[in-house]
Amino acid sequence: MLKASIKNRKNIKTIKWGFICCGEVTEKKSGPAFNEGEGSSVVAVMSRSKDKAKSYAERHNIPKWYTDPQELIDDPEVNAIYIATPPSSHATFAIMAMKAGKPVYVEKPLASSYEDCARINRISEQTGVPCFVAYYRRYLPYFQKIKQIINEGRIGNVMNVQIKFSVPPRELDYNSGPNLPWRLQPDIAGAGYFYDLAPHQLDLIQDLFGVIVKAHGYCANRAHLYKAEDSISACFLFENGLPGSGSWCFVGHQSAKQDCIEIIGEKGTLSFSVYTYNPIRLITTEGAVSITVPNPPYVQLPIIKSVIEDLQGIGVCQCRSVSATPVNWVMDRILGKL
Secondary structure (H helix, E strand, C coil), rough: HHHHHHHHHHCCCCEEEEEEEEHHHHHHHCHHHHHHCEEEEEEEECCHHHHEEEEHHHHHCCEECCCCEEEEHHHHCCCEEECCCCCCHHHHHHHHHHCCCCCCCEECCCCCCHHHHHHHHHHHHHHHCEEEECCCCHHHHHHHHHHHHCCCCCCCEEEEEEEEEEEEEEEHHHCCCHCCCHHHCHHHCCCHHHHHHHHHHHHHHHHHHHECCCCCCCCCCCCCCCCCCCCEEEEEEEECCEEEEEECCCCCCCCCCEEEEEECCCCCCECCCCCCCCCEEECCEEEEECCCCCCCCCCCCHHHHHHHHHHHHCCCCCEEHHHHHHHHHHHHHHCCCC
């Protein structure tokens, strides 16, 4: 049904984007990239704050701004929607846009729960309107190089995958009440920092090795700085039988700071970072090699170009809501939400 609806979908030659929310992520990571693709431009932005919406529009030479998301969606000039709000409202706005016949590009994670992901997928299938998800790291040269090394068999058959992540608390983490960062408020973010930082890691390894079909985790709040979990350990199993594990600590000492995914093969080991883009480390019987791969100035540019080409009917973007949903399933299994 989904393939048929995509095949029959009318292509859009000139894409005119409307942004729902114009926060930090839109300033450099994503926003400018929408004007880089041929036949694509940003024509309207929306923020609940009149001052923020007006300021963003003026600074980025965007002709229109709104304070009501429905008014932006109903704008006849806008024919595609970018959702950059916190996760709790992703499903609501995505469904509003798709029911209006307007394709969606939404920030990660797809939603604040697996159930909301299923709702988005159902409406996308019913309407035939696509929903793309900002798992942009799949498209970056750094991670494309990692996929190439694995596919070339340089570490042989993969035996195990390990995610290791630890950071100290941020200064804002010591705030309380309404001053607490939204990423630490489960009703807005879906959980704590885990729901913000683990999605890219889990998406990357599933892009490399297939869907995770079993997952279990243990979560704790060790520092008691906020109500959300701050330390998580998990194990999981891919559909091809490959086992993996992950540990995340968001209140660790500076000496334990780590951002690493390690892929253990029969002929070697491949390790890389997800957020710091440290040199890729390849160790085999031939020795150790460090590989530096630069990324574009706007990190979402490659995936946004892919989305634009998909909507124009000249390419296919693989980061759709259906392929993004397993990330939420795994996270919710680890957190005990499912």
